[in-house]
Amino acid sequence: MDKKEEILKAALKLFVEFGFHATPTSKIAQEAGVANGTLFHYYKTKEELILAVYTDAKTRLTEYMYTNSSKDESLELVFKSLYTNSLEWAQNNKADFYFIQQFSSSPFYSLISTEEIKKQAKPHLDILQQGIKTAVLKPLPVELMYTLINSHIAGINQYLSSDEFSIQKQKKIINESFDLLWDMIT
Amino acid sequence: MDKKEEILKAALKLFVEFGFHATPTSKIAQEAGVANGTLFHYYKTKEELILAVYTDAKTRLTEYMYTNSSKDESLELVFKSLYTNSLEWAQNNKADFYFIQQFSSSPFYSLISTEEIKKQAKPHLDILQQGIKTAVLKPLPVELMYTLINSHIAGINQYLSSDEFSIQKQKKIINESFDLLWDMIT
DNA sequence: ATATTTGTAGACTGATTAGTCAGTCTTGAT
């Protein structure tokens, strides 16, 4: 595998375990199996590396969210697919999802520009906006609804991670919690 | 004010702004207006200080949650009071609430013992358990419901903090979001 | 009054860290 990618992978693993600043770049390089200088060849500063780890994880999550999703389906099905995929990805990429949350509630998050954040949220907000316009969803502020949905997903993920549920049981929880959420916003 | 308390206050402020490890103990001492050695007189290690900041903030939040709450009221009213108080406190103590979240999604959180976490959640879980038993609340697993409620509160807080709402508007959002939550769990 | 404990100070240290640098190796084009 690419050394650049190895560094990203190693950084994510160690950041989740020890935190951003408690993880020395030397340890990251070691874990990635590259020399110290190589890390700085690809990422000018440690901060740049931290941001890259976040962007990478976030991109992979978003990509996965939109798999198996066609625009022909009803809003509810599209929405449910996004919901289910998010939680599936989170369960199959626990460290990555945990990192995204850790990053989002850290001072580093303010380094992501407002435009970048808006750009990432845009497709999701559009779907919600459409749902509100067609009166499928309650006429709440989109931003509020978006935040509420994200929190709900974070909560369910936390619950799923708190115990060892079978795949069957996991799917059941995801389905039932979706109904709760759907009832709340429609 | 007590120097010990000044240190706690200064640490919280700087941790929120820069993160745990990016905040040197020397800066904390400086901000608190005490000497370097004084900090270590009260807190043997930096880690001990970090945990103390968390415990202190969490305690103050819990205390505030239970103000103006009598046991005679209906479950819905008790519940609503806890909900409203949480969000009120979060808005009036933004740094503190932010710190609690930052801490909770950091590797430091694992240093809090499972018993301590359970002890803190106990009173809330009891209320939920009672609501389920009396069929006021849906028969969901209490842990799931608890997590869902906490996430909901975190979401609303994030929304409230994302914009400059008037006190009036804030109260309206809190009331309406409570109804959403209440509908979801009953 | 004296002794003991507790609070406070700030200079100091050993360890650690992000980032640099000078140079070697690899690759692919000519």
Place this chain on the structure above:
DNA sequence: ATCAAGACTGACTAATCAGTCTACAAATAT
């Protein structure tokens, strides 16, 4: 085969940090 450009290395450095230590001051006890 030669060459240039980028990949890669690891020893090195200047700065920083958590925590220590010695000394003195204040409060409390005897």
